[in-house]
Amino acid sequence: MTADDQKRAAGAAAAELVQAGMIVGLGTGSTAVRFVQALAARDVAIQGVATSEATAALARSLGIPLLELDEAGDIDLTVDGADEIGPGLALIKGGGAALLREKLVWEASARRVVIADAAKTPGRFGRFPLPIEVVAFGHASTAKRVDAALADLGFDARAILRRRDDGHPLKTDNGNVIYDAACGAIDDPTALAGALKALTGVVEHGLFLGLAERAILGTADGVITLLP
Numbered sequence: 001m002t003a004d005d006q007k008r009a010a011g012a013a014a015a016e017l018v019q020a021g022m023i024v025g026l027g028t029g030s031t032a033v034r035f036v037q038a039l040a041a042r043d044v045a046i047q048g049v050a051t052s053e054a055t056a057a058l059a060r061s062l063g064i065p066l067l068e069l070d071e072a073g074d075i076d077l078t079v080d081g082a083d084e085i086g087p088g089l090a091l092i093k094g095g096g097a098a099l100l101r102e103k104l105v106w107e108a109s110a111r112r113v114v115i116a117d118a119a120k121t122p123g124r125f126g127r128f129p130l131p132i133e134v135v136a137f138g139h140a141s142t143a144k145r146v147d148a149a150l151a152d153l154g155f156d157a158r159a160i161l162r163r164r165d166d167g168h169p170l171k172t173d174n175g176n177v178i179y180d181a182a183c184g185a186i187d188d189p190t191a192l193a194g195a196l197k198a199l200t201g202v203v204e205h206g207l208f209l210g211l212a213e214r215a216i217l218g219t220a221d222g223v224i225t226l227l228p
Contacts, residue, residue, distance in 0.1 A: 006117035006218025011035035027080025028052040028098035052098035078109040086125030094131025094206030126186035131206040142201030
């Protein structure tokens with residue numbers, strides 16, 4: 001199976017968890033796209049809460065009715081992808097620059113399921129550069145404080161501003177910018193998460209800890225489920 005085949009299989013398996021009447025959080029990214037497509041194909045009566053403008057546009061094109069997060073209140077189930085899955089289902093997310101909205105939807109959800117292809121479990125946690133969403137005002141100054149916090153924790157990494165193809169800073173749906181820190185290995189993600197959230201100017205980071213109840217992976221041998 002190709003990586004896309006694995007994503008499609010994981011998305012289809014996750015769509016089977018959805019029951020009529022549910023409010024469902026709809027993730028962002030290439031694997032989440034496969035879930036949204038599979039969910040639309042099932043044609044069950046649900047309402048969705050999108051984690052990005054891109055996902056909202058996809059859902060509308062497929063006829064999935066949407067609620068805003070404040071309208072939805074409690075979300076029954078959120079299904080989303082991840083850039084990396086580590087021990088205890090610790091996740092790195094934010095490759096699609098939607099980490100703030102994703103985390104808001106995740107934390108409003110009774111159940112949270114991550115879907116991915118087999119390559120997203122690479123071994124030592126931290127290989128994927130950690131996305132950090134930063135307020136656009138004075139973002140370079142904030143990045144210096146991020147670098148200092150990383151150094152204090154023993155990381156030989158710098159926060160690098162994510163740019164669009166035209167060279168301009170990439171802006172999130174919230175008008176913020178993204179910095180990426182190639183940490184290499186994160187042995188204590190809780191400590192790193194706390195240090196980053198303590199910095200003025202940092203809006204959110206891509207560490208999703210203690211949130212996923214299971215991971216559904218598409219692999220060369222079929223779909224498997226991982227628990228924390």
